[in-house]
Amino acid sequence: MTIxxxxxxxxxxxFRVRVALALKQLPFDEIEVDILSxxxxxxxxxxxxxxHVVPTFVHEGHRIFQSLxxxxxxxxxxxxxxxxxxxxxxxxxxxxxxxxxxxxxxxxVVPRVRKYLGAAFGADAAAIESWCxxxxxxxxxxxxxxxxxxxxAPFALGDEPTIADICIAGQVIAGALYQLDMTPFPNVAMLTxxxxxxxxxxxxxxxxxxxxxx
Amino acid sequence: MTIxxxxxxxxxxxFRVRVALALKQLPFDEIEVDILSxxxxxxxxxxxxxxHVVPTFVHEGHRIFQSLxxxxxxxxxxxxxxxxxxxxxxxxxxxxxxxxxxxxxxxxVVPRVRKYLGAAFGADAAAIESWCxxxxxxxxxxxxxxxxxxxxAPFALGDEPTIADICIAGQVIAGALYQLDMTPFPNVAMLTxxxxxxxxxxxxxxxxxxxxxx
Numbered sequence: 031m032t033i034x035x036x037x038x039x040x041x042x043x044x045f046r047v048r049v050a051l052a053l054k055q056l057p058f059d060e061i062e063v064d065i066l067s068x069x070x071x072x073x074x075x076x077x078x079x080x081x082h083v084v085p086t087f088v089h090e091g092h093r094i095f096q097s098l099x100x101x102x103x104x105x106x107x108x109x110x111x112x113x114x115x116x117x118x119x120x121x122x123x124x125x126x127x128x129x130x131x132x133x134x135x136x137x138x139v140v141p142r143v144r145k146y147l148g149a150a151f152g153a154d155a156a157a158i159e160s161w162c163x164x165x166x167x168x169x170x171x172x173x174x175x176x177x178x179x180x181x182x183a184p185f186a187l188g189d190e191p192t193i194a195d196i197c198i199a200g201q202v203i204a205g206a207l208y209q210l211d212m213t214p215f216p217n218v219a220m221l222t223x224x225x226x227x228x229x230x231x232x233x234x235x236x237x238x239x240x241x242x243x244x
Numbered sequence: 245m246t247i248x249x250x251x252x253x254x255x256x257x258x259f260r261v262r263v264a265l266a267l268k269q270l271p272f273d274e275i276e277v278d279i280l281s282x283x284x285x286x287x288x289x290x291x292x293x294x295x296h297v298v299p300t301f302v303h304e305g306h307r308i309f310q311s312l313x314x315x316x317x318x319x320x321x322x323x324x325x326x327x328x329x330x331x332x333x334x335x336x337x338x339x340x341x342x343x344x345x346x347x348x349x350x351x352x353v354v355p356r357v358r359k360y361l362g363a364a365f366g367a368d369a370a371a372i373e374s375w376c377x378x379x380x381x382x383x384x385x386x387x388x389x390x391x392x393x394x395x396x397a398p399f400a401l402g403d404e405p406t407i408a409d410i411c412i413a414g415q416v417i418a419g420a421l422y423q424l425d426m427t428p429f430p431n432v433a434m435l436t437x438x439x440x441x442x443x444x445x446x447x448x449x450x451x452x453x454x455x456x457x458x
Contacts (some may be wrong), residue, residue: 080389099339106332118320125313137351151365175294
């Protein structure tokens with residue numbers, strides 16, 4: 031199958047899809063859309079993605095947007111190895127964990143939000159950085175509370191990584207971008223240590239992408 | 245089966261789950277958690293929901309959080325009527341549409357964010373209202389672009405409402421809370437007109453809940 035991924039090194043959502051594709055051993059071509067320079071609003075890309083965000087996933091000409099929808103799709107077209115557990119209650123827990131980052135923590139630090147903080151409140155770079163650090167830490171704190179109740183073994187749902195681990199690892203990357211100290215989040219740190227020992231996670235890391243700029 | 249929903253009249257995420265339960269014809273008891281007064285941080289509730297958000301769904305003692313995870317769970321334990329289409333590509337599109345509100349538009353206007361705008365930037369009530377109006381409109385504009393490319397017939401995925409329609413209707417409710425003019429969003433308005441003709445949607449509307457305060 032032919033897969034293209036419109037992504038960007040810094041995009042947390044693109045990271046998630048990169049990991050999912052690697053775990054499924056599905057080869058893909060990544061096309062860079064520089065979201066820091068506003069290329070997601072260019073007419074060509076806007077035609078491809080009406081939401082003007084990355085990633086956009088293209089599978090044999092069929093486009094899908096939103097990282098969680100893409101990961102669910104991958105699990106449906108190629109069930110092994112599973113990105114969601116087989117058990118219905120465990121699937122729900124995997125999705126709940128994924129959504130802590132996807133739906134609550136990460137949406138608050140994306141480029142359009144950082145930019146609008148400046149426009150709406152005159153926030154300068156330091157204030158925007160502080161905003162991002164706050165929400166990145168909130169996401170990690172939530173994960174820490176959840177993992178302290180049900181420790182990872184070694185992954186959130188058990189022996190194999192799922193969408194939960196992918197999204198938790200993404201949240202840790204967000205923390206790293208904002209230089210967060212991981213000491214208050216030992217369970218999260220342990221889980222992501224196991225994640226990044228896997229090439230699927232390590233190779234998908236933003237800092238390892240061709241376009242990466244420190 | 246016994247179902248409890250910890251929710252709140254104003255919660256967009258609780259609205260989604262209420263609609264899903266009604267479409268599935270699953271009776272439930274709703275327990276109010278006043279998120280405007282910070283009751284989601286009370287020790288009892290924090291024990292139930294480590295993320296300190298509503299809703300929490302409890303099915304025969306088993307707890308699930310995050311509205312999208314709950315809706316997917318409902319579709320798995322009671323497949324008819326379907327909340328997601330059967331076709332794999334259509335399922336992906338339904339999830340993508342749902343996530344526009346769940347993962348991009350709605351997270352920006354929740355109580356903890358409104359509150360932190362005050363703490364971080366000294367934003368007053370009018371500035372916070374303006375922030376919320378901006379992001380509610382952005383979500384509707386995205387849905388309008390998507391629905392103008394593939395018009396609802398009469399629902400986003402065809403004859404029957406899915407998680408996509410539930411989340412689009414929720415975004416329209418967010419717009420209503422911030423007094424947005426719907427004129428720029430005719431496709432969205434038409435879709436939600438069909439939604440709210442159904443009792444499952446109409447009865448779940450925030451303004452129809454017992455705790456509603458104008």
